[in-house]
Amino acid sequence: MHLTETCDEQRVNVITDVATMVSAADSQALPGIHARLKRRRLLPAQHLVDGGYTSVALLDASARTYKIDLVGPLGESNSRQRNAEDGFARENFIIDFERREVTCPNGKVSGNWNELPSMAPFTVVRFDKRQCGPCPERTSCTSGTARTVNFLSRHLHELQARHRADQQDPAWRRLYALRSGTEGTVEEFAGGHRARHCRYRGRTKTQYREV
Known part of the structure:
Protein backbone atom coordinates (compact mmCIF):
# COMPACT_ATOMS: atom_id res chain seq x y z
CA MET A 1 0.00 0.00 0.00
CA HIS A 2 1.38 3.38 -1.03
CA LEU A 3 -0.10 6.66 0.19
CA THR A 4 0.72 10.15 -1.02
CA GLU A 5 -0.35 13.06 1.15
CA THR A 6 0.21 16.81 1.18
CA CYS A 7 2.22 18.17 4.11
CA ASP A 8 1.95 21.96 3.90
CA GLU A 9 2.37 23.34 7.41
CA GLN A 10 -0.36 26.00 7.02
CA ARG A 11 -2.97 23.81 5.30
CA VAL A 12 -5.07 20.74 5.94
CA ASN A 13 -3.30 17.61 4.70
CA VAL A 14 -5.03 15.89 1.77
CA ILE A 15 -4.43 12.38 0.39
CA THR A 16 -3.67 12.73 -3.32
CA ASP A 17 -2.94 9.12 -4.31
CA VAL A 18 -3.53 5.58 -3.04
CA ALA A 19 -2.02 2.51 -4.69
CA THR A 20 -1.55 -1.17 -3.92
CA MET A 21 1.10 -3.44 -5.38
CA VAL A 22 1.70 -7.13 -4.72
CA SER A 23 5.16 -8.15 -3.46
CA ALA A 24 6.94 -5.25 -5.15
CA ALA A 25 9.70 -2.97 -3.91
CA ASP A 26 8.62 0.54 -2.95
CA SER A 27 10.88 1.99 -5.62
CA GLN A 28 8.88 0.21 -8.34
CA ARG A 36 -1.07 9.49 -11.82
CA LEU A 37 -0.31 12.73 -10.01
CA LYS A 38 0.65 14.32 -13.32
CA ARG A 39 -2.65 13.27 -14.91
CA ARG A 40 -4.51 14.88 -12.01
CA ARG A 41 -2.29 17.98 -12.15
CA LEU A 42 -1.19 17.33 -8.57
CA LEU A 58 14.91 7.73 -9.19
CA LEU A 59 16.33 11.08 -8.05
CA ASP A 60 17.50 11.69 -11.60
CA ALA A 61 14.36 10.35 -13.32
CA SER A 62 12.00 12.36 -11.08
CA ALA A 63 13.86 15.57 -11.86
CA LEU A 70 12.80 13.89 -4.63
CA VAL A 71 13.71 14.26 -0.94
CA GLY A 72 14.62 11.11 0.94
CA PRO A 73 17.55 9.39 2.65
CA LEU A 74 20.12 7.98 0.25
CA GLY A 75 22.14 5.18 1.83
CA GLU A 76 25.90 5.16 2.04
CA SER A 77 28.11 2.72 0.17
CA ASN A 78 27.73 -0.85 1.42
CA SER A 79 31.22 -1.98 0.43
CA ARG A 80 33.04 -4.46 2.63
CA GLN A 81 35.62 -1.84 3.61
CA ARG A 82 33.02 0.73 4.62
CA ASN A 83 30.91 -1.76 6.56
CA ALA A 84 33.97 -2.96 8.45
CA GLU A 85 35.16 0.64 8.94
CA ASP A 86 38.61 -0.63 8.03
CA GLY A 87 40.55 -0.05 4.84
CA PHE A 88 39.74 2.03 1.79
CA ALA A 89 36.18 2.43 0.51
CA ARG A 90 35.35 3.81 -2.94
CA GLU A 91 35.00 7.30 -1.44
CA ASN A 92 38.73 7.24 -0.61
CA PHE A 93 39.66 7.08 -4.31
CA ILE A 94 39.97 10.18 -6.50
CA ILE A 95 38.01 9.88 -9.75
CA ASP A 96 39.13 12.10 -12.63
CA PHE A 97 36.38 11.94 -15.27
CA GLU A 98 38.23 14.26 -17.64
CA ARG A 99 41.36 12.12 -17.78
CA ARG A 100 39.44 8.85 -17.23
CA GLU A 101 41.74 7.93 -14.35
CA VAL A 102 41.36 6.86 -10.73
CA THR A 103 43.96 7.53 -8.03
CA CYS A 104 44.12 5.29 -4.97
CA PRO A 105 44.77 6.67 -1.44
CA ASN A 106 48.45 5.72 -1.78
CA GLY A 107 48.90 7.66 -5.02
CA LYS A 108 48.77 4.85 -7.58
CA VAL A 109 46.95 5.82 -10.79
CA SER A 110 44.94 3.51 -13.04
CA GLY A 111 43.66 4.40 -16.49
CA ASN A 112 42.13 0.96 -17.03
CA TRP A 113 38.73 2.57 -17.55
CA ASN A 114 35.92 0.26 -18.72
CA GLU A 115 32.34 1.25 -19.52
CA LEU A 116 30.91 -2.23 -20.06
CA PRO A 117 27.29 -2.60 -21.27
CA SER A 118 26.81 -5.45 -18.80
CA MET A 119 27.79 -3.14 -15.91
CA ALA A 120 25.81 -0.04 -16.99
CA PHE A 127 44.30 -1.52 -10.81
CA ASP A 128 47.17 -3.76 -11.88
CA LYS A 129 48.52 -6.38 -9.48
CA ARG A 130 51.96 -4.86 -10.05
CA GLN A 131 50.58 -1.67 -8.46
CA CYS A 132 48.72 -3.35 -5.61
CA GLY A 133 51.11 -6.22 -4.89
CA PRO A 134 53.88 -4.16 -3.22
CA CYS A 135 51.39 -2.00 -1.29
CA PRO A 136 51.68 -2.54 2.48
CA GLU A 137 47.94 -1.87 2.89
CA ARG A 138 46.73 -4.18 0.12
CA THR A 139 44.88 -6.55 2.48
CA SER A 140 42.93 -3.59 3.91
CA CYS A 141 41.98 -2.51 0.40
CA THR A 142 41.13 -5.76 -1.39
CA SER A 143 40.85 -9.48 -0.71
CA GLY A 144 42.29 -10.21 -4.18
CA THR A 145 45.57 -9.47 -5.88
CA ALA A 146 44.43 -6.05 -7.17
CA ARG A 147 41.67 -3.53 -6.46
CA THR A 148 38.66 -2.90 -8.69
CA VAL A 149 36.59 0.27 -8.25
CA ASN A 150 33.01 0.59 -9.55
CA PHE A 151 31.23 3.95 -9.76
CA LEU A 152 28.31 5.59 -11.53
CA SER A 153 28.49 7.78 -14.62
CA ARG A 154 29.66 11.32 -13.95
CA HIS A 155 26.19 12.89 -13.78
CA LEU A 156 24.82 10.25 -11.40
CA HIS A 157 28.04 10.11 -9.38
CA GLU A 158 27.94 13.86 -8.74
CA LEU A 159 24.19 13.75 -8.00
CA GLN A 160 24.77 10.99 -5.46
CA ALA A 161 27.59 12.88 -3.74
CA ARG A 162 25.58 16.12 -3.65
CA HIS A 163 22.50 14.43 -2.20
CA ARG A 164 24.49 12.64 0.50
CA ALA A 165 26.11 15.95 1.46
CA ASP A 166 22.70 17.69 1.60
CA GLN A 167 21.45 15.06 4.06
CA GLN A 168 23.93 16.34 6.63
CA ASP A 169 22.50 19.88 6.45
CA PRO A 170 20.12 20.84 9.32
CA ALA A 171 17.86 22.61 6.78
CA TRP A 172 17.46 19.33 4.84
CA ARG A 173 16.59 17.49 8.05
CA ARG A 174 13.97 20.07 9.01
CA LEU A 175 12.39 19.75 5.57
CA TYR A 176 12.38 15.96 5.71
CA ALA A 177 10.83 16.01 9.18
CA LEU A 178 7.58 17.23 7.57
CA ARG A 179 7.09 13.73 6.23
CA SER A 180 6.67 12.18 9.69
CA GLY A 181 2.92 12.86 9.75
CA THR A 182 2.21 10.43 6.95
CA GLU A 183 3.20 7.49 9.16
CA CYS A 198 -8.46 -8.16 0.89
CA ARG A 199 -11.56 -10.32 0.68
CA TYR A 200 -10.57 -11.49 -2.79
CA ARG A 201 -8.03 -14.06 -3.92
CA GLY A 202 -5.71 -13.56 -6.84
CA ARG A 203 -3.44 -10.70 -7.77
CA THR A 204 -5.74 -9.20 -10.41
CA LYS A 205 -8.48 -8.33 -7.92
CA THR A 206 -6.10 -6.95 -5.33
CA GLN A 207 -4.66 -4.30 -7.63
CA TYR A 208 -5.81 -0.73 -7.14
CA ARG A 209 -7.52 0.67 -10.20
CA GLU A 210 -7.81 4.41 -10.80
CA VAL A 211 -11.31 5.63 -11.69
Whole structure:
Protein backbone atom coordinates (compact mmCIF):
# COMPACT_ATOMS: atom_id res chain seq x y z
CA MET A 1 0.00 0.00 0.00
CA HIS A 2 1.38 3.38 -1.03
CA LEU A 3 -0.10 6.66 0.19
CA THR A 4 0.72 10.15 -1.02
CA GLU A 5 -0.35 13.06 1.15
CA THR A 6 0.21 16.81 1.18
CA CYS A 7 2.22 18.17 4.11
CA ASP A 8 1.95 21.96 3.90
CA GLU A 9 2.37 23.34 7.41
CA GLN A 10 -0.36 26.00 7.02
CA ARG A 11 -2.97 23.81 5.30
CA VAL A 12 -5.07 20.74 5.94
CA ASN A 13 -3.30 17.61 4.70
CA VAL A 14 -5.03 15.89 1.77
CA ILE A 15 -4.43 12.38 0.39
CA THR A 16 -3.67 12.73 -3.32
CA ASP A 17 -2.94 9.12 -4.31
CA VAL A 18 -3.53 5.58 -3.04
CA ALA A 19 -2.02 2.51 -4.69
CA THR A 20 -1.55 -1.17 -3.92
CA MET A 21 1.10 -3.44 -5.38
CA VAL A 22 1.70 -7.13 -4.72
CA SER A 23 5.16 -8.15 -3.46
CA ALA A 24 6.94 -5.25 -5.15
CA ALA A 25 9.70 -2.97 -3.91
CA ASP A 26 8.62 0.54 -2.95
CA SER A 27 10.88 1.99 -5.62
CA GLN A 28 8.88 0.21 -8.34
CA ALA A 29 5.73 2.05 -7.27
CA LEU A 30 7.15 5.57 -7.58
CA PRO A 31 6.97 6.04 -11.39
CA GLY A 32 3.28 5.07 -11.37
CA ILE A 33 2.57 7.44 -8.48
CA HIS A 34 4.16 10.33 -10.34
CA ALA A 35 2.33 9.46 -13.58
CA ARG A 36 -1.07 9.49 -11.82
CA LEU A 37 -0.31 12.73 -10.01
CA LYS A 38 0.65 14.32 -13.32
CA ARG A 39 -2.65 13.27 -14.91
CA ARG A 40 -4.51 14.88 -12.01
CA ARG A 41 -2.29 17.98 -12.15
CA LEU A 42 -1.19 17.33 -8.57
CA LEU A 43 2.56 16.90 -9.02
CA PRO A 44 4.48 18.42 -6.09
CA ALA A 45 7.60 20.51 -6.49
CA GLN A 46 9.17 18.40 -3.73
CA HIS A 47 8.24 14.83 -2.89
CA LEU A 48 9.30 13.60 0.56
CA VAL A 49 9.74 9.82 0.60
CA ASP A 50 11.29 7.19 2.85
CA GLY A 51 14.44 5.27 1.97
CA GLY A 52 12.56 2.52 0.15
CA TYR A 53 11.65 4.96 -2.63
CA THR A 54 15.05 6.62 -2.88
CA SER A 55 17.82 5.76 -5.32
CA VAL A 56 20.15 7.79 -7.51
CA ALA A 57 18.29 6.63 -10.62
CA LEU A 58 14.91 7.73 -9.19
CA LEU A 59 16.33 11.08 -8.05
CA ASP A 60 17.50 11.69 -11.60
CA ALA A 61 14.36 10.35 -13.32
CA SER A 62 12.00 12.36 -11.08
CA ALA A 63 13.86 15.57 -11.86
CA ARG A 64 14.19 14.92 -15.60
CA THR A 65 10.71 13.56 -16.29
CA TYR A 66 8.51 15.44 -13.83
CA LYS A 67 10.68 18.33 -12.53
CA ILE A 68 10.25 16.93 -9.00
CA ASP A 69 12.87 17.33 -6.28
CA LEU A 70 12.80 13.89 -4.63
CA VAL A 71 13.71 14.26 -0.94
CA GLY A 72 14.62 11.11 0.94
CA PRO A 73 17.55 9.39 2.65
CA LEU A 74 20.12 7.98 0.25
CA GLY A 75 22.14 5.18 1.83
CA GLU A 76 25.90 5.16 2.04
CA SER A 77 28.11 2.72 0.17
CA ASN A 78 27.73 -0.85 1.42
CA SER A 79 31.22 -1.98 0.43
CA ARG A 80 33.04 -4.46 2.63
CA GLN A 81 35.62 -1.84 3.61
CA ARG A 82 33.02 0.73 4.62
CA ASN A 83 30.91 -1.76 6.56
CA ALA A 84 33.97 -2.96 8.45
CA GLU A 85 35.16 0.64 8.94
CA ASP A 86 38.61 -0.63 8.03
CA GLY A 87 40.55 -0.05 4.84
CA PHE A 88 39.74 2.03 1.79
CA ALA A 89 36.18 2.43 0.51
CA ARG A 90 35.35 3.81 -2.94
CA GLU A 91 35.00 7.30 -1.44
CA ASN A 92 38.73 7.24 -0.61
CA PHE A 93 39.66 7.08 -4.31
CA ILE A 94 39.97 10.18 -6.50
CA ILE A 95 38.01 9.88 -9.75
CA ASP A 96 39.13 12.10 -12.63
CA PHE A 97 36.38 11.94 -15.27
CA GLU A 98 38.23 14.26 -17.64
CA ARG A 99 41.36 12.12 -17.78
CA ARG A 100 39.44 8.85 -17.23
CA GLU A 101 41.74 7.93 -14.35
CA VAL A 102 41.36 6.86 -10.73
CA THR A 103 43.96 7.53 -8.03
CA CYS A 104 44.12 5.29 -4.97
CA PRO A 105 44.77 6.67 -1.44
CA ASN A 106 48.45 5.72 -1.78
CA GLY A 107 48.90 7.66 -5.02
CA LYS A 108 48.77 4.85 -7.58
CA VAL A 109 46.95 5.82 -10.79
CA SER A 110 44.94 3.51 -13.04
CA GLY A 111 43.66 4.40 -16.49
CA ASN A 112 42.13 0.96 -17.03
CA TRP A 113 38.73 2.57 -17.55
CA ASN A 114 35.92 0.26 -18.72
CA GLU A 115 32.34 1.25 -19.52
CA LEU A 116 30.91 -2.23 -20.06
CA PRO A 117 27.29 -2.60 -21.27
CA SER A 118 26.81 -5.45 -18.80
CA MET A 119 27.79 -3.14 -15.91
CA ALA A 120 25.81 -0.04 -16.99
CA PRO A 121 25.37 2.54 -15.57
CA PHE A 122 28.58 1.73 -13.68
CA THR A 123 32.14 2.35 -14.85
CA VAL A 124 34.75 -0.21 -13.81
CA VAL A 125 38.39 0.72 -13.17
CA ARG A 126 40.90 -2.01 -12.38
CA PHE A 127 44.30 -1.52 -10.81
CA ASP A 128 47.17 -3.76 -11.88
CA LYS A 129 48.52 -6.38 -9.48
CA ARG A 130 51.96 -4.86 -10.05
CA GLN A 131 50.58 -1.67 -8.46
CA CYS A 132 48.72 -3.35 -5.61
CA GLY A 133 51.11 -6.22 -4.89
CA PRO A 134 53.88 -4.16 -3.22
CA CYS A 135 51.39 -2.00 -1.29
CA PRO A 136 51.68 -2.54 2.48
CA GLU A 137 47.94 -1.87 2.89
CA ARG A 138 46.73 -4.18 0.12
CA THR A 139 44.88 -6.55 2.48
CA SER A 140 42.93 -3.59 3.91
CA CYS A 141 41.98 -2.51 0.40
CA THR A 142 41.13 -5.76 -1.39
CA SER A 143 40.85 -9.48 -0.71
CA GLY A 144 42.29 -10.21 -4.18
CA THR A 145 45.57 -9.47 -5.88
CA ALA A 146 44.43 -6.05 -7.17
CA ARG A 147 41.67 -3.53 -6.46
CA THR A 148 38.66 -2.90 -8.69
CA VAL A 149 36.59 0.27 -8.25
CA ASN A 150 33.01 0.59 -9.55
CA PHE A 151 31.23 3.95 -9.76
CA LEU A 152 28.31 5.59 -11.53
CA SER A 153 28.49 7.78 -14.62
CA ARG A 154 29.66 11.32 -13.95
CA HIS A 155 26.19 12.89 -13.78
CA LEU A 156 24.82 10.25 -11.40
CA HIS A 157 28.04 10.11 -9.38
CA GLU A 158 27.94 13.86 -8.74
CA LEU A 159 24.19 13.75 -8.00
CA GLN A 160 24.77 10.99 -5.46
CA ALA A 161 27.59 12.88 -3.74
CA ARG A 162 25.58 16.12 -3.65
CA HIS A 163 22.50 14.43 -2.20
CA ARG A 164 24.49 12.64 0.50
CA ALA A 165 26.11 15.95 1.46
CA ASP A 166 22.70 17.69 1.60
CA GLN A 167 21.45 15.06 4.06
CA GLN A 168 23.93 16.34 6.63
CA ASP A 169 22.50 19.88 6.45
CA PRO A 170 20.12 20.84 9.32
CA ALA A 171 17.86 22.61 6.78
CA TRP A 172 17.46 19.33 4.84
CA ARG A 173 16.59 17.49 8.05
CA ARG A 174 13.97 20.07 9.01
CA LEU A 175 12.39 19.75 5.57
CA TYR A 176 12.38 15.96 5.71
CA ALA A 177 10.83 16.01 9.18
CA LEU A 178 7.58 17.23 7.57
CA ARG A 179 7.09 13.73 6.23
CA SER A 180 6.67 12.18 9.69
CA GLY A 181 2.92 12.86 9.75
CA THR A 182 2.21 10.43 6.95
CA GLU A 183 3.20 7.49 9.16
CA GLY A 184 0.03 8.16 11.17
CA THR A 185 -2.00 8.13 7.96
CA VAL A 186 -0.52 4.77 6.96
CA GLU A 187 -1.33 3.35 10.39
CA GLU A 188 -4.91 4.62 10.16
CA PHE A 189 -5.38 2.93 6.78
CA ALA A 190 -3.70 -0.31 7.84
CA GLY A 191 -4.99 -0.61 11.40
CA GLY A 192 -8.26 1.27 11.30
CA HIS A 193 -9.51 0.25 7.85
CA ARG A 194 -7.70 -3.07 7.24
CA ALA A 195 -6.19 -1.67 4.05
CA ARG A 196 -3.65 -4.49 3.85
CA HIS A 197 -6.36 -7.16 3.89
CA CYS A 198 -8.46 -8.16 0.89
CA ARG A 199 -11.56 -10.32 0.68
CA TYR A 200 -10.57 -11.49 -2.79
CA ARG A 201 -8.03 -14.06 -3.92
CA GLY A 202 -5.71 -13.56 -6.84
CA ARG A 203 -3.44 -10.70 -7.77
CA THR A 204 -5.74 -9.20 -10.41
CA LYS A 205 -8.48 -8.33 -7.92
CA THR A 206 -6.10 -6.95 -5.33
CA GLN A 207 -4.66 -4.30 -7.63
CA TYR A 208 -5.81 -0.73 -7.14
CA ARG A 209 -7.52 0.67 -10.20
CA GLU A 210 -7.81 4.41 -10.80
CA VAL A 211 -11.31 5.63 -11.69
